[in-house]
Amino acid sequence: MCRMVLAVGRVKDGETLVDTVKSLVNAASMDPYGKEFLNEEQHRDGWGALIIGIRDSSVAMLHHRSVKPIFEDNPVGIIGPFLKSLDDVVVMMVHARAASTGTPINIFSTHPVRAITNGGSELYMIHNGSFSKDLLLKAADVSEGVASRYNDTYIANLALARRIGNDVGRDDLTWLLNHVRTGANLGVALIGSDYVSFVAGSYYRLLNDGRDGARERYYRVYMCEVGDLTIYASSTVIDHYRPSQLAKDNCRIIANGEYHKYILHNNGDMEERQVWLLSR
Structure with a gap:
């Protein structure tokens, strides 16, 4: 399983983002919730x-x-x-991985994973939890x-990319959740x-x-707002290592x-946030 931080919005400098990444490092190094739930x-x-x-209509990216x-x-x-060079609209996804038993540990399987959609867009995903990989192979058009x-996660992202054109819709995410084995704390760009x-x-x-209390403590995700910036973070990051900027x-x-x-x-405009309440 994994720990992650995400951010979207506007920044004047990247210090809050840097400190959030530092908190993720601490959470990955010593995770009380991971110890409690998964040992x-x-x-x-x-x-x-x-x-x-x-x-200013210019886009820069680091992967x-x-x-x-x-x-x-x-x-x-x-x-x-x-x-620290950022000074306007930003999207950030940072992920620290603890591989599930029996899953490969290699650069292919390190998040954010990447695929190309049917419409030619790039699709990136980070994930905490697990999907039923075997059920996604046909949709991903990949042999065993x-x-x-x-x-x-790689197979899930590839399957999602095979399904969509140039956007991720509510129905697409609902479809993906139908293939969840344990959980799908997600960042998708x-x-x-x-x-x-x-x-x-x-x-x-x-x-x-009898373990749902520990399960909830491990899987819960926080949403924090700092000015025009919204940060999403795994539970350990906020409960045990919360950055000082995140009141x-x-x-x-x-x-x-x-x-x-x-x-x-790309012109800097941000559309109003959509909220989806999904269940299986």
């Missing part, structure tokens, strides 16, 4: 980031992936200068032999020719097995099955 206190199976900056543990690498040194090199479509949210299955009163837990969609245009 995993570290997320050491690679990390990655997608950062998109839009200013980085590494199989090193995020807390043994230098994420602030690698992506920090880019974050080839699929063995990739994790469930679709990069089109003149806009970015971004979705963030949380879903996890409750099993009534507790400005953070809330999003509902199980709640997803938010944003559309950001």
Whole structure:
């Protein structure tokens, strides 16, 4: 399983984003919720980031992936200068991975994974939870032999890309949730020719097995607002390592099955946030 932070909105400088990444590093290094729920206190199976900056109709992007543990690498040194250069519209997704048992640990399976949609757009995904990989193979048009090199998130993103053209709709996400095994805390970014479509949210299955309390503590996602910037973060990041810029009163837990969609245009315009309440 994994820890992640996401951001969307407008920034004057990247310091808040840098500090949020630092908190993610701490959460990946020592995760009390992971220890409680999965007996995993570290997320050491690679990390990655997608950062998109839009200013004056100019778009810049950084996509980085590494199989090193995020807390043994230098994420602030690698992506920090880019974050600090941002001065307007931004989308950020940063992910620290703890691979599920039996899943490959390689650069292909390190998030954010990438695919090309039917319409020629780029589709990126980060994910905490697991999909039923076998059920997605046909939709992804991938053989079992080839699929063995990739994790469930890669196959899920590829299957979603095969389904869509140049946007991610509510029905598309509902379809994807029908293939969830344990949970789908997600960040999805679709990069089109003149806009970015971004979705963030949380879903996890409750099993009534006496462990739903620990399950909720592990899977819950916070939404925090700082000026014109909205940050989404895994529970450990906020409950145990909350950055000083993220006031507790400005953070809330999003509902199980709640997803938010944003559309950001290359001219700097941002459309009003859409809220989707989905269930299986």
